[in-house]
Amino acid sequence: MTDIFSTIIGSPIARRVGVPQPTRLRRYEPGMPLCEGPVLVAGGGRFADGLVTWLGELGIRAIRALDPNPSDSGEATRLGAVVLDLSEARDPQDLDALRVVGAPALRSLARNARVVVIGTDPATLGEVSHVATHRALEGAVRSIAKELRHGATANLVLAQQDSSDGVRSAVEFLLSGRSAYVDGQVIRVDDRTGANADAVRPLAGKVAVVTGAARGIGAEIARVMARDGATVVAVDVPAAGDALAAVANEIRGTALQVDVTAADAGRRIVDHAVTRHGSIDVVVHNAGITRDKLLVNMDESRWGSVMAVNLRSILQLNDAILAPGAMPDGGRIVCVASIAGIAGNRGQTNYGASKAGVIGIVDALSTQLAERGITVNAVAPGFIETDMTARIPFATREIGRRMNSLQQGGTPKDVAETIAWLAQPGAAAVTGQVVRVCGQSLLGA
Template identity: 50%
Template sequence: MADRYLHFTGTAPGRFLTKRLRLPQPAELRRWSIEHPFLEGDLLHLTAADPLPGLADVLSRMGPGLRPTETVRESSRPAAVVVDATGVATAAALAEVHAALHPVVRSVADCGRVVVIGAPLAADDHHQAAAQQALEGFVRSLGKELGRGRTAQLLRLTAAEPAESTLRFLLSPRSAYVSGQVIEVAGTEATAPASWDHPLAGRTALVTGSARGIGAAVAETLVRDGAHVFCLDIPRSEEELTRTATRLGATALPLDITAPDAADRITEALGDGGGLDILIHNAGITRDRKLANMQTERWSSVIDVNLDSVVRTTDALLKSGTLREGARIVATASIAGIAGNVGQTNYAASKAGIIGLVRAMAPRLTEQGITINAVAPGFIETNMTAAVPLFIREAGRRMNSLGQGGLPVDVAETTAWFASPGSGGVTGQVVRVCGQSLLGA
């Protein structure tokens, strides 16, 4: 559904009126397109305390549109600013972060990016842990201050090379609706894809709930990045599922993911010698009611589809070896699972369960090179949110730092980053795709 307010604020009368009335003035976000696949402008690389070895080399590979520099060019508005704060180990050293960003933050271009690079918290050094944790509050607050479509993230690293995939995502139009997030990249080694333009070439993916909406957008994005995709949805959506799969050059798989033999049928559909490199758990339902009015069926159906089927299917595909070594698993959580929501005790429980699943499985899958992560969407413009009453819909759109709803492709781009072979150091992470919603952390 079109966001008429966003369109109005982009007109001259709209800018004048909203400014006079002190109403939100969201900027139209610059998302990835074939014509504009990269941010364009200066990439300002600043350092607070000791620099992280190799970071400058990684930043030099961010794309042809970005020009790395360590000094502000005259009359330049940098498209992105990266502040290396990995060496900040005391409260006093935080002054160097302020000193680096304070003179340049106003000059960041509309829809630009600010990424602060931090280090993991040291369990044996409370001074370092305090200073590095302070960066989280700093970045979350900065994301709420920037405005004009600009975003801020905190990226925790121990080495620069494993972060290339993540930096390519954060410093690109693909991350337009991701802001105020804290992401940790583990390890010191990375496997770059053969082509950053088609990082999923030669890989096989399964996307559940992909007949329409977010699932269809995820399937389309994975196909764009080179994967062969199996689109799965319930049999009663077979006609729409087939249309989506045909349009994408994918394979339709009409199947109820809650069926006891769902994993076996997925393996069978892949064919002899087939296997999965990417498993995307997107299928989900809502059956909203306040707990006092919630019937048992409403509770159990949501838990079964949104959580239990994810656990069962993942376990079975791992046990059978259908999920190959080095596979990527991405599950869909929600900001409702982080912050809760009135009338959604069942839905919030199921999505919080996804977060627990991801965090518990991640360390156990590391030996196989398998990663598992979750996306947590906020207000996304879909048929479901279009049916929400007007005033509630408008509140959902505006209650975030970017002042607008996200699009299905925003969730898809985040999922594709998780799915990349270059994202092997990213596991156990929950990234909100919500424009930095006021709900939750």
């Protein structure tokens, strides 16, 4: 989505005078390679050898060190990715590997390259020095992400002692084009084992319910879920019936017209999914509205409607979805939060409160459902190019687009790709997480 300002800065004249140009991001399409160029796997942690073997099985060249004399070989290696495994670091001095190994590698990155650092989840460590060392990785990786250019991203995976499956799934996501707009994030993985799935259609055989699916981000979530093999139940209000039917027909799913705030909405969704398709394996709570106003001018209707749609409906729907006979063990619940729920937004006290409440649902429910193997996560979009953001006043819109490390807005597909990964069988080790899809927005944590 472009406007006159974007057109101007992308013009030949602007390029010639050196106006910074946002890099066209490498976004996933079925059949594309995991990453472009060799992957440097370094650091000597407990996951490195397994990752090298796995990359080799995918036909990707993994190297353990940079050529110290690239000019002698006549070829300068441009890295598609760097995976730095520091999971065995035990003292702050071990973090010098970020400088010794990382600095030369960063100079060798190709466009749209990936940097993934692996540490150990501090919550699983006892020694103060160990905890401090791995907590320090968060500040380091987020800072590295702000230094990278040309569409490159940096993210951190924090693992438990025996988290090979979870690490591999997270690294696969972060290396791929699915994570184009995920930058400066921390993903924690536990030691649960994820099931193997088809690389092209990882959701094959799954039934996914997507609320708010008639347009925008919700419609794109439905499309990506269907592309990845899921049978999708697209849910939206009756007023959006025509658009909802068009989406459902496009993806060969089914449409259900229901207001998620209705008392019987959960029962109707469960009855539809179970009767038509046999079960509910994935639920994406995407339905949401905004009714912006400064708090001093906020009326009961604006406050109550946002809370009802964005927050209370999720609680009510979950009561039905988690009842016996609906979602089986091993299911997936993914909520759409927002960076407004993390950093707040002027004029959006109601919206910010509702989205922070969504994060609270993820925190609490992920623990309660752990024994059933049901994961509960959220994505928190930043500035995403939609019809809604196109209506934002010009100056505010352009600032929002560019106040992130990638210097551009994201797309609905970026949000959908992250949700689809969290829904995959292989992501069983990721729960209780909020992944920001914001290009490392300068607003928020």
